[in-house]
Amino acid sequence: MDHGGHPPRRRGRLIAASAAALALGAAVLAEGTPAAAGAQPQGHDVSSHQKNVSWPAVRADGGSFVYVKATEATDYRNPYFAQQYNGSRKAGMLRGAYHFGVPSRSSGRTQAAYFLRHGGAWRADGWTLPPALDIEGNPYSKRKCYGLDRTEMVRWISSFSGEVRRRTGRHPVIYTTTRWWNSCTGGSRAFGADHPLWLANWHDSPGPMPAGWSFATFWQHANRGLLPGDQDVFNGTMKGLRQFASG
Template structure:
Protein backbone atom coordinates (compact mmCIF):
# COMPACT_ATOMS: atom_id res chain seq x y z
CA UNK A 1 0.00 0.00 0.00
CA UNK A 2 1.32 3.41 -0.91
CA UNK A 3 1.56 6.04 1.83
CA UNK A 4 2.61 9.72 1.60
CA UNK A 5 6.26 10.63 1.40
CA UNK A 6 7.58 11.60 4.80
CA UNK A 7 9.63 14.63 5.83
CA UNK A 8 13.08 15.11 4.98
CA UNK A 9 15.53 15.38 1.81
CA UNK A 10 21.56 16.54 -0.68
CA UNK A 11 32.32 19.07 -1.43
CA UNK A 12 34.30 17.68 -4.00
CA UNK A 13 35.11 20.43 -6.50
CA UNK A 14 33.35 20.10 -9.85
CA UNK A 15 34.11 22.31 -12.82
CA UNK A 16 31.60 24.97 -13.78
CA UNK A 17 31.36 23.63 -17.32
CA UNK A 18 30.36 20.16 -16.11
CA UNK A 19 27.87 21.63 -13.66
CA UNK A 20 26.24 23.72 -16.37
CA UNK A 21 26.05 20.76 -18.73
CA UNK A 22 23.91 18.75 -16.31
CA UNK A 23 21.83 21.66 -15.03
CA UNK A 24 23.50 21.95 -11.64
CA UNK A 25 24.88 25.45 -11.81
CA UNK A 26 22.91 28.49 -10.73
CA UNK A 27 23.00 31.43 -13.16
CA UNK A 28 25.19 34.46 -12.58
CA UNK A 29 23.83 36.28 -9.57
CA UNK A 30 21.89 33.16 -8.53
CA UNK A 31 19.00 35.24 -7.22
CA UNK A 32 16.24 34.12 -9.59
CA UNK A 33 14.06 31.23 -8.41
CA UNK A 34 11.39 29.59 -10.57
CA UNK A 35 8.33 28.21 -8.73
CA UNK A 36 7.17 24.62 -8.99
CA UNK A 37 5.29 21.84 -7.22
CA UNK A 38 5.38 18.07 -6.88
CA UNK A 39 2.24 15.95 -6.70
CA UNK A 40 0.86 12.45 -6.40
CA UNK A 41 -2.66 11.04 -6.33
CA UNK A 42 -3.09 12.53 -2.85
CA UNK A 43 -3.73 15.89 -4.52
CA UNK A 44 -6.93 14.57 -6.12
CA UNK A 45 -8.37 16.51 -9.04
CA UNK A 46 -6.01 19.19 -10.38
CA UNK A 47 -6.92 22.05 -12.72
CA UNK A 48 -3.58 22.38 -14.48
CA UNK A 49 -4.56 25.53 -16.38
CA UNK A 50 -5.25 27.25 -13.06
CA UNK A 51 -1.94 25.93 -11.71
CA UNK A 52 -0.05 27.41 -14.67
CA UNK A 53 -1.97 30.69 -14.47
CA UNK A 54 -0.97 30.91 -10.82
CA UNK A 55 2.67 31.12 -11.93
CA UNK A 56 3.74 27.51 -11.41
CA UNK A 57 6.20 26.67 -14.16
CA UNK A 58 7.21 23.08 -13.39
CA UNK A 59 5.90 20.00 -11.63
CA UNK A 60 7.33 16.65 -10.68
CA UNK A 61 4.59 14.01 -10.77
CA UNK A 62 4.76 10.68 -9.00
CA UNK A 63 4.94 7.83 -11.50
CA UNK A 64 6.12 4.70 -9.73
CA UNK A 65 7.27 3.09 -6.50
CA UNK A 66 9.45 -0.02 -6.23
CA UNK A 67 8.59 -2.44 -9.03
CA UNK A 68 4.90 -2.94 -8.37
CA UNK A 69 3.11 0.38 -7.94
CA UNK A 70 2.14 3.03 -10.51
CA UNK A 71 0.48 6.14 -9.17
CA UNK A 72 -3.21 6.11 -10.04
CA UNK A 73 -3.22 9.74 -11.17
CA UNK A 74 -0.03 9.73 -13.24
CA UNK A 75 -1.70 9.02 -16.58
CA UNK A 76 -4.10 11.91 -15.92
CA UNK A 77 -1.70 14.46 -14.48
CA UNK A 78 1.24 13.97 -16.84
CA UNK A 79 -0.43 14.85 -20.16
CA UNK A 80 -2.67 17.49 -18.54
CA UNK A 81 0.36 19.33 -17.14
CA UNK A 82 2.00 19.22 -20.57
CA UNK A 83 -1.04 20.64 -22.35
CA UNK A 84 -1.30 23.43 -19.78
CA UNK A 85 2.30 24.44 -20.51
CA UNK A 86 3.74 23.22 -17.21
CA UNK A 87 7.22 21.74 -17.61
CA UNK A 88 6.79 18.31 -16.06
CA UNK A 89 8.88 15.36 -14.97
CA UNK A 90 8.16 11.96 -13.44
CA UNK A 91 9.52 10.79 -10.11
CA UNK A 92 10.12 7.32 -8.73
CA UNK A 93 9.93 6.49 -5.02
CA UNK A 94 12.86 4.16 -4.36
CA UNK A 95 12.50 0.98 -2.33
CA UNK A 96 16.08 -0.33 -2.36
CA UNK A 97 15.26 -3.42 -0.29
CA UNK A 98 12.73 -4.72 -2.84
CA UNK A 99 14.78 -5.14 -6.03
CA UNK A 100 17.85 -3.90 -7.88
CA UNK A 101 18.21 -0.29 -8.87
CA UNK A 102 18.24 -1.29 -12.52
CA UNK A 103 14.92 -3.13 -12.16
CA UNK A 104 13.31 -0.06 -10.60
CA UNK A 105 14.72 2.23 -13.30
CA UNK A 106 13.23 -0.10 -15.92
CA UNK A 107 9.87 -0.03 -14.13
CA UNK A 108 9.92 3.77 -14.14
CA UNK A 109 10.83 4.06 -17.82
CA UNK A 110 8.31 1.40 -18.84
CA UNK A 111 5.54 3.21 -16.98
CA UNK A 112 5.85 6.73 -18.34
CA UNK A 113 9.07 8.00 -16.80
CA UNK A 114 11.16 8.19 -19.96
CA UNK A 115 12.45 11.47 -21.39
CA UNK A 116 12.03 13.32 -24.67
CA UNK A 117 13.36 16.65 -25.92
CA UNK A 118 9.96 18.31 -26.35
CA UNK A 119 10.59 21.55 -24.42
CA UNK A 120 8.33 20.45 -21.56
CA UNK A 121 9.82 17.24 -20.11
CA UNK A 122 12.40 17.11 -17.32
CA UNK A 123 14.60 14.09 -16.65
CA UNK A 124 12.96 11.82 -14.11
CA UNK A 125 13.82 12.09 -10.44
CA UNK A 126 14.84 9.32 -8.05
CA UNK A 127 13.16 10.02 -4.71
CA UNK A 128 15.40 8.25 -2.18
CA UNK A 129 14.76 9.08 1.45
CA UNK A 130 13.47 7.80 4.78
CA UNK A 131 11.89 4.37 4.52
CA UNK A 132 8.16 4.65 5.34
CA UNK A 133 7.91 0.87 5.72
CA UNK A 134 10.86 -0.07 7.92
CA UNK A 135 14.55 0.56 8.59
CA UNK A 136 15.70 4.07 7.66
CA UNK A 137 18.42 2.82 5.28
CA UNK A 138 16.44 -0.17 3.99
CA UNK A 139 18.84 -2.56 5.70
CA UNK A 140 21.76 -1.50 3.50
CA UNK A 141 25.26 -0.38 4.39
CA UNK A 142 26.43 2.96 3.02
CA UNK A 143 28.49 1.26 0.31
CA UNK A 144 25.59 -0.99 -0.68
CA UNK A 145 23.25 2.00 -0.87
CA UNK A 146 25.68 3.89 -3.09
CA UNK A 147 25.92 0.84 -5.35
CA UNK A 148 22.12 0.60 -5.54
CA UNK A 149 21.74 4.26 -6.48
CA UNK A 150 24.47 3.93 -9.10
CA UNK A 151 22.68 0.88 -10.54
CA UNK A 152 19.47 2.91 -10.88
CA UNK A 153 21.17 5.96 -12.39
CA UNK A 154 23.21 3.96 -14.86
CA UNK A 155 20.17 2.05 -16.13
CA UNK A 156 18.07 5.18 -16.43
CA UNK A 157 20.85 6.88 -18.37
CA UNK A 158 21.27 3.86 -20.65
CA UNK A 159 17.52 3.80 -21.35
CA UNK A 160 16.95 7.55 -21.81
CA UNK A 161 20.27 9.29 -22.39
CA UNK A 162 19.75 11.42 -19.26
CA UNK A 163 20.98 11.24 -15.70
CA UNK A 164 18.10 11.26 -13.25
CA UNK A 165 17.69 14.05 -10.71
CA UNK A 166 18.37 12.91 -7.12
CA UNK A 167 15.87 13.88 -4.42
CA UNK A 168 16.82 13.45 -0.78
CA UNK A 169 17.56 15.20 2.48
CA UNK A 170 21.00 16.04 3.74
CA UNK A 171 20.43 14.01 6.90
CA UNK A 172 19.30 10.88 5.06
CA UNK A 173 22.13 11.22 2.55
CA UNK A 174 24.73 11.53 5.28
CA UNK A 175 23.25 8.66 7.29
CA UNK A 176 22.59 6.17 4.52
CA UNK A 177 25.30 6.86 1.91
CA UNK A 178 28.06 8.06 4.24
CA UNK A 179 27.69 11.48 2.58
CA UNK A 180 28.89 10.10 -0.75
CA UNK A 181 29.92 12.84 -3.20
CA UNK A 182 30.38 10.86 -6.39
CA UNK A 183 27.02 11.58 -8.06
CA UNK A 184 27.29 15.35 -7.94
CA UNK A 185 28.97 15.73 -11.34
CA UNK A 186 26.10 14.08 -13.22
CA UNK A 187 22.82 14.15 -11.27
CA UNK A 188 21.19 17.46 -10.32
CA UNK A 189 20.26 17.76 -6.65
CA UNK A 190 16.64 18.15 -5.55
CA UNK A 191 16.95 18.98 -1.88
CA UNK A 192 14.12 18.63 0.61
CA UNK A 193 14.29 20.87 3.63
CA UNK A 194 11.24 22.54 5.10
CA UNK A 195 12.83 25.71 6.41
CA UNK A 196 13.62 29.30 5.46
CA UNK A 197 16.96 28.31 3.91
CA UNK A 198 18.32 25.15 2.28
CA UNK A 199 21.10 24.76 4.84
CA UNK A 200 24.02 22.37 4.42
CA UNK A 201 23.94 20.37 1.20
CA UNK A 202 25.05 16.76 0.80
CA UNK A 203 28.70 16.32 -0.08
CA UNK A 204 29.74 17.14 -3.63
CA UNK A 205 26.91 19.46 -4.65
CA UNK A 206 28.00 23.12 -4.50
CA UNK A 207 24.43 24.24 -5.25
CA UNK A 208 20.97 22.72 -5.29
CA UNK A 209 19.05 22.61 -8.56
CA UNK A 210 15.61 22.31 -6.92
CA UNK A 211 14.70 23.01 -3.31
CA UNK A 212 11.50 21.56 -1.83
CA UNK A 213 10.92 24.07 0.92
CA UNK A 214 7.38 23.30 2.09
CA UNK A 215 4.88 20.45 2.25
CA UNK A 216 1.99 22.73 3.21
CA UNK A 217 1.84 25.11 0.28
CA UNK A 218 -1.26 26.17 -1.59
CA UNK A 219 -1.78 26.76 -5.31
CA UNK A 220 -4.85 27.72 -7.31
CA UNK A 221 -6.26 24.66 -9.05
CA UNK A 222 -5.37 22.27 -6.21
CA UNK A 223 -7.54 21.72 -3.16
CA UNK A 224 -5.52 21.23 0.01
CA UNK A 225 -1.81 21.28 0.65
CA UNK A 226 0.85 20.69 -1.97
CA UNK A 227 4.65 20.47 -1.87
CA UNK A 228 6.24 23.73 -3.03
CA UNK A 229 9.60 23.89 -4.77
CA UNK A 230 11.94 26.45 -6.27
CA UNK A 231 14.19 25.82 -9.24
CA UNK A 232 17.54 27.56 -8.76
CA UNK A 233 17.48 29.77 -11.83
CA UNK A 234 15.19 31.35 -14.37
CA UNK A 235 12.89 29.64 -16.87
CA UNK A 236 15.65 29.61 -19.45
CA UNK A 237 17.84 27.50 -17.15
CA UNK A 238 14.88 25.26 -16.39
CA UNK A 239 14.33 24.70 -20.10
CA UNK A 240 18.03 23.95 -20.51
CA UNK A 241 17.68 21.18 -17.93
CA UNK A 242 14.54 19.89 -19.65
CA UNK A 243 16.11 19.86 -23.11
CA UNK A 244 19.63 18.78 -22.08
CA UNK A 245 21.16 21.90 -23.57
Protein backbone atom coordinates in the same frame (compact mmCIF):
# COMPACT_ATOMS: atom_id res chain seq x y z
CA MET B 1 7.32 14.64 -0.77
CA ASP B 2 3.84 13.16 -0.98
CA HIS B 3 3.97 9.39 -0.75
CA GLY B 4 0.78 8.61 -2.64
CA GLY B 5 -0.91 5.24 -2.81
CA HIS B 6 0.75 3.52 0.14
CA PRO B 7 0.63 4.02 3.94
CA PRO B 8 1.79 7.48 5.13
CA ARG B 9 5.51 7.96 5.57
CA ARG B 10 6.98 8.05 9.03
CA ARG B 11 8.58 11.41 8.49
CA GLY B 12 9.92 13.84 11.03
CA ARG B 13 7.81 16.70 12.22
CA LEU B 14 6.18 18.64 9.41
CA ILE B 15 7.64 22.09 9.15
CA ALA B 16 5.20 24.73 8.07
CA ALA B 17 6.65 26.99 5.44
CA SER B 18 7.48 30.41 6.72
CA ALA B 19 6.35 33.50 4.89
CA ALA B 20 9.91 34.05 3.81
CA ALA B 21 10.09 30.62 2.24
CA LEU B 22 6.83 31.05 0.40
CA ALA B 23 7.82 34.44 -0.90
CA LEU B 24 11.34 33.19 -1.61
CA GLY B 25 12.65 36.61 -0.80
CA ALA B 26 16.41 36.60 -1.22
CA ALA B 27 16.32 32.84 -1.67
CA VAL B 28 19.65 31.09 -1.37
CA LEU B 29 19.94 27.85 -3.34
CA ALA B 30 23.67 27.51 -3.00
CA GLU B 31 25.58 28.37 0.13
CA GLY B 32 26.56 32.00 -0.15
CA THR B 33 24.96 32.51 -3.58
CA PRO B 34 21.83 34.64 -3.30
CA ALA B 35 19.25 34.50 -6.07
CA ALA B 36 17.13 37.48 -7.04
CA ALA B 37 13.76 37.35 -5.31
CA GLY B 38 10.94 36.26 -7.60
CA ALA B 39 13.26 35.59 -10.57
CA GLN B 40 13.20 31.81 -10.32
CA PRO B 41 10.50 29.56 -11.78
CA GLN B 42 8.07 28.31 -9.15
CA GLY B 43 6.84 24.74 -9.28
CA HIS B 44 5.59 21.82 -7.23
CA ASP B 45 5.41 18.04 -7.09
CA VAL B 46 2.29 15.89 -6.90
CA SER B 47 1.22 12.29 -6.40
CA SER B 48 -2.06 10.41 -6.04
CA HIS B 49 -2.80 12.51 -2.93
CA GLN B 50 -3.64 15.46 -5.19
CA LYS B 51 -5.89 13.34 -7.47
CA ASN B 52 -7.16 15.24 -10.53
CA VAL B 53 -5.50 18.64 -10.54
CA SER B 54 -6.95 21.79 -12.13
CA TRP B 55 -3.93 22.61 -14.25
CA PRO B 56 -5.21 25.88 -15.77
CA ALA B 57 -5.66 27.13 -12.19
CA VAL B 58 -2.12 26.03 -11.28
CA ARG B 59 -0.74 27.86 -14.30
CA ALA B 60 -2.73 30.97 -13.39
CA ASP B 61 -1.27 30.82 -9.88
CA GLY B 62 2.26 30.97 -11.28
CA GLY B 63 3.18 27.30 -11.59
CA SER B 64 5.91 26.87 -14.21
CA PHE B 65 6.88 23.22 -13.71
CA VAL B 66 5.84 20.06 -11.89
CA TYR B 67 7.26 16.68 -11.01
CA VAL B 68 4.65 13.91 -10.98
CA LYS B 69 5.02 10.64 -9.11
CA ALA B 70 4.88 7.79 -11.60
CA THR B 71 5.94 4.66 -9.74
CA GLU B 72 7.22 3.10 -6.54
CA ALA B 73 9.33 -0.05 -6.22
CA THR B 74 7.93 -2.41 -8.89
CA ASP B 75 4.35 -2.79 -7.68
CA TYR B 76 2.82 0.67 -7.66
CA ARG B 77 1.73 3.12 -10.35
CA ASN B 78 0.11 6.48 -9.63
CA PRO B 79 -3.50 6.08 -10.86
CA TYR B 80 -3.68 9.82 -11.58
CA PHE B 81 -0.42 9.96 -13.48
CA ALA B 82 -1.88 10.54 -16.96
CA GLN B 83 -4.15 13.38 -15.82
CA GLN B 84 -1.34 15.02 -13.89
CA TYR B 85 1.49 14.51 -16.36
CA ASN B 86 -0.40 15.24 -19.59
CA GLY B 87 -2.69 17.84 -18.08
CA SER B 88 0.17 19.97 -16.82
CA ARG B 89 1.81 19.90 -20.25
CA LYS B 90 -1.46 20.96 -21.93
CA ALA B 91 -1.65 23.88 -19.52
CA GLY B 92 1.78 25.08 -20.70
CA MET B 93 3.95 23.76 -17.87
CA LEU B 94 7.18 21.82 -18.02
CA ARG B 95 6.78 18.46 -16.36
CA GLY B 96 8.80 15.45 -15.31
CA ALA B 97 8.23 12.11 -13.61
CA TYR B 98 9.72 10.72 -10.41
CA HIS B 99 10.12 7.27 -8.90
CA PHE B 100 10.03 6.53 -5.17
CA GLY B 101 12.87 4.11 -4.61
CA VAL B 102 12.51 1.23 -2.15
CA PRO B 103 15.98 -0.36 -2.13
CA SER B 104 14.95 -3.20 0.18
CA ARG B 105 12.57 -4.68 -2.40
CA SER B 106 14.55 -5.06 -5.63
CA SER B 107 17.63 -3.79 -7.43
CA GLY B 108 18.08 -0.26 -8.64
CA ARG B 109 18.22 -1.44 -12.23
CA THR B 110 14.96 -3.37 -11.88
CA GLN B 111 13.15 -0.39 -10.37
CA ALA B 112 14.54 1.99 -12.98
CA ALA B 113 13.29 -0.29 -15.77
CA TYR B 114 9.82 -0.39 -14.18
CA PHE B 115 9.80 3.39 -13.84
CA LEU B 116 10.84 3.96 -17.43
CA ARG B 117 8.13 1.61 -18.70
CA HIS B 118 5.44 3.44 -16.76
CA GLY B 119 5.96 7.15 -17.28
CA GLY B 120 9.61 7.85 -16.53
CA ALA B 121 10.86 8.11 -20.10
CA TRP B 122 12.46 11.34 -21.27
CA ARG B 123 12.55 13.08 -24.64
CA ALA B 124 14.28 16.24 -25.77
CA ASP B 125 11.13 18.21 -26.57
CA GLY B 126 11.90 21.17 -24.32
CA TRP B 127 8.95 20.34 -22.08
CA THR B 128 10.08 17.14 -20.35
CA LEU B 129 12.26 17.38 -17.26
CA PRO B 130 14.77 14.56 -16.72
CA PRO B 131 13.63 11.52 -14.73
CA ALA B 132 13.99 11.84 -10.97
CA LEU B 133 14.75 9.38 -8.18
CA ASP B 134 13.16 10.07 -4.80
CA ILE B 135 15.49 8.43 -2.28
CA GLU B 136 14.83 9.18 1.39
CA GLY B 137 13.57 7.69 4.66
CA ASN B 138 11.92 4.27 4.75
CA PRO B 139 8.12 4.62 5.20
CA TYR B 140 7.58 0.89 5.74
CA SER B 141 10.04 -0.04 8.43
CA LYS B 142 12.14 1.35 11.24
CA ARG B 143 15.16 -0.32 9.69
CA LYS B 144 17.50 2.52 8.90
CA CYS B 145 18.49 2.98 5.27
CA TYR B 146 16.25 0.09 4.15
CA GLY B 147 18.61 -2.33 5.83
CA LEU B 148 21.44 -1.55 3.40
CA ASP B 149 24.90 -0.53 4.48
CA ARG B 150 26.49 2.53 2.93
CA THR B 151 28.32 0.67 0.19
CA GLU B 152 25.19 -1.23 -0.77
CA MET B 153 23.14 1.97 -0.89
CA VAL B 154 25.63 3.70 -3.18
CA ARG B 155 25.64 0.62 -5.39
CA TRP B 156 21.82 0.60 -5.51
CA ILE B 157 21.63 4.26 -6.53
CA SER B 158 24.36 3.71 -9.14
CA SER B 159 22.41 0.77 -10.55
CA PHE B 160 19.24 2.86 -10.84
CA SER B 161 21.13 5.76 -12.38
CA GLY B 162 22.98 3.58 -14.85
CA GLU B 163 19.78 2.11 -16.24
CA VAL B 164 18.15 5.53 -16.59
CA ARG B 165 21.26 6.87 -18.30
CA ARG B 166 21.46 3.88 -20.63
CA ARG B 167 17.84 4.19 -21.74
CA THR B 168 17.34 7.96 -21.82
CA GLY B 169 20.78 9.51 -22.18
CA ARG B 170 20.18 11.56 -19.02
CA HIS B 171 21.41 11.10 -15.49
CA PRO B 172 18.45 11.17 -13.12
CA VAL B 173 17.77 14.07 -10.80
CA ILE B 174 18.25 12.89 -7.20
CA TYR B 175 15.70 14.02 -4.61
CA THR B 176 16.92 13.64 -1.04
CA THR B 177 17.68 15.37 2.23
CA THR B 178 21.15 16.26 3.44
CA ARG B 179 20.75 14.29 6.64
CA TRP B 180 19.53 11.10 4.95
CA TRP B 181 22.13 11.24 2.19
CA ASN B 182 25.10 11.79 4.44
CA SER B 183 23.93 9.06 6.80
CA CYS B 184 22.78 6.34 4.38
CA THR B 185 25.43 6.80 1.67
CA GLY B 186 28.19 7.72 4.10
CA GLY B 187 28.46 11.14 2.51
CA SER B 188 29.11 9.73 -0.97
CA ARG B 189 30.48 12.23 -3.45
CA ALA B 190 30.02 9.89 -6.41
CA PHE B 191 26.92 11.61 -7.82
CA GLY B 192 27.36 15.35 -7.40
CA ALA B 193 29.28 15.97 -10.61
CA ASP B 194 26.61 14.74 -13.02
CA HIS B 195 23.34 14.19 -11.12
CA PRO B 196 21.23 17.30 -10.54
CA LEU B 197 20.19 17.69 -6.91
CA TRP B 198 16.60 18.20 -5.81
CA LEU B 199 17.00 19.11 -2.17
CA ALA B 200 14.22 18.81 0.38
CA ASN B 201 14.50 21.22 3.31
CA TRP B 202 11.34 22.85 4.65
CA HIS B 203 13.02 25.91 6.08
CA ASP B 204 13.56 29.44 4.83
CA SER B 205 16.85 28.48 3.19
CA PRO B 206 18.17 25.23 1.72
CA GLY B 207 20.86 24.88 4.37
CA PRO B 208 23.95 22.68 3.93
CA MET B 209 24.21 20.61 0.77
CA PRO B 210 24.58 16.83 0.81
CA ALA B 211 28.13 15.58 0.26
CA GLY B 212 29.16 15.92 -3.38
CA TRP B 213 26.98 18.88 -4.32
CA SER B 214 27.74 22.58 -4.07
CA PHE B 215 24.24 23.75 -5.04
CA ALA B 216 20.70 22.47 -5.54
CA THR B 217 19.10 22.54 -8.99
CA PHE B 218 15.67 22.30 -7.35
CA TRP B 219 14.73 23.15 -3.79
CA GLN B 220 11.60 21.74 -2.18
CA HIS B 221 11.00 24.42 0.43
CA ALA B 222 7.56 23.55 1.82
CA ASN B 223 5.06 20.71 1.96
CA ARG B 224 2.10 23.01 1.34
CA GLY B 225 1.47 26.37 -0.26
CA LEU B 226 -0.20 28.11 -3.18
CA LEU B 227 0.26 25.19 -5.58
CA PRO B 228 -1.03 21.63 -5.02
CA GLY B 229 1.38 19.33 -3.17
CA ASP B 230 4.94 20.21 -2.19
CA GLN B 231 6.39 23.58 -3.19
CA ASP B 232 9.55 23.78 -5.32
CA VAL B 233 11.75 26.37 -6.96
CA PHE B 234 14.28 26.05 -9.79
CA ASN B 235 17.73 27.52 -9.27
CA GLY B 236 17.86 29.70 -12.37
CA THR B 237 15.70 31.48 -14.90
CA MET B 238 12.85 30.19 -17.04
CA LYS B 239 15.22 30.11 -19.99
CA GLY B 240 17.62 28.05 -17.92
CA LEU B 241 14.84 25.65 -16.94
CA ARG B 242 13.96 25.09 -20.60
CA GLN B 243 17.59 24.47 -21.42
CA PHE B 244 17.81 22.03 -18.54
CA ALA B 245 14.75 20.18 -19.85
CA SER B 246 16.22 19.99 -23.34
CA GLY B 247 19.46 18.47 -22.08
